[in-house]
Amino acid sequence: MRSSAITLALGAAVLVLGSFCCGAVLAQDKDKVIAERQDFMKQQIRQWIIVRNYVQGNAEQPAAVAAADALVKLVPMIEKHFPPGTAGPTPDGKWATKPEVWSEHDKFVAAEKKVAEQVAALDAAVKSGDKAKVEVAFKDLDACNACHNTFRAKLQ
Numbered sequence: 141m142r143s144s145a146i147t148l149a150l151g152a153a154v155l156v157l158g159s160f161c162c163g164a165v166l167a168q169d170k171d172k173v174i175a176e177r178q179d180f181m182k183q184q185i186r187q188w189i190i191v192r193n194y195v196q197g198n199a200e201q202p203a204a205v206a207a208a209d210a211l212v213k214l215v216p217m218i219e220k221h222f223p224p225g226t227a228g229p230t231p232d233g234k235w236a237t238k239p240e241v242w243s244e245h246d247k248f249v250a251a252e253k254k255v256a257e258q259v260a261a262l263d264a265a266v267k268s269g270d271k272a273k274v275e276v277a278f279k280d281l282d283a284c285n286a287c288h289n290t291f292r293a294k295l296q
């Protein structure tokens with residue numbers, strides 16, 4: 141009798157702990173995830189700007205190669221920055237991540253894959269040093285915005 145009550149209590153404790161540890165993301169974790177996600181996206185835009193400067197003749201090829209290499213590494217990590225339960229507004233209240241990131245997850249992953257292909261092409265072009273090729277590949281890199289248009293909402 142007693143031991144089964146203990147077992148029951150233990151079971152409940154494990155359940156509660158379980159939902160804390162691995163279920164929905166806690167509020168404070170959510171803020172952290174969103175802050176890190178913004179940093180991550182900013183890192184991507186910084187690399188993008190270096191390549192753009194190169195296209196415009198304001199940066200050297202080695203800097204552009206490093207930036208394109210960084211993008212090739214960063215883009216496949218996009219998905220990791222969107223754990224379930226982290227939809228909603230950014231701290232500045234200007235943007236929000238839409239719930240479609242999770243309800244249409246296939247589309248989200250496809251958008252990431254598309255950018256991965258585009259930055260790989262850009263990386264190859266930058267490394268070739270062929271400016272005309274770089275210009276084409278840079279213009280083609282439109283999937284960052286394609287994903288933003290679908291999965292990111294402007295609030296203000």
Ligand code: HEC
Binds near residue numbers: 178211
């Ligand atoms: C698969 C979808 C997806 C792709 C691909 C993607 N992003 Fe984002 N990005 C988002 C979402 C969703 C947000 C809003 C998230 C947030 O701010 O919490 C965002 C936010 C941003 C922000 C704003 C960050 C801030 O401080 O508010 C920048 C800058 C950005 N992305 C740059 C890029 C660049 C550059 C690329 C391409 C190399 C890219 N993103 C590719 C989904 C994507």
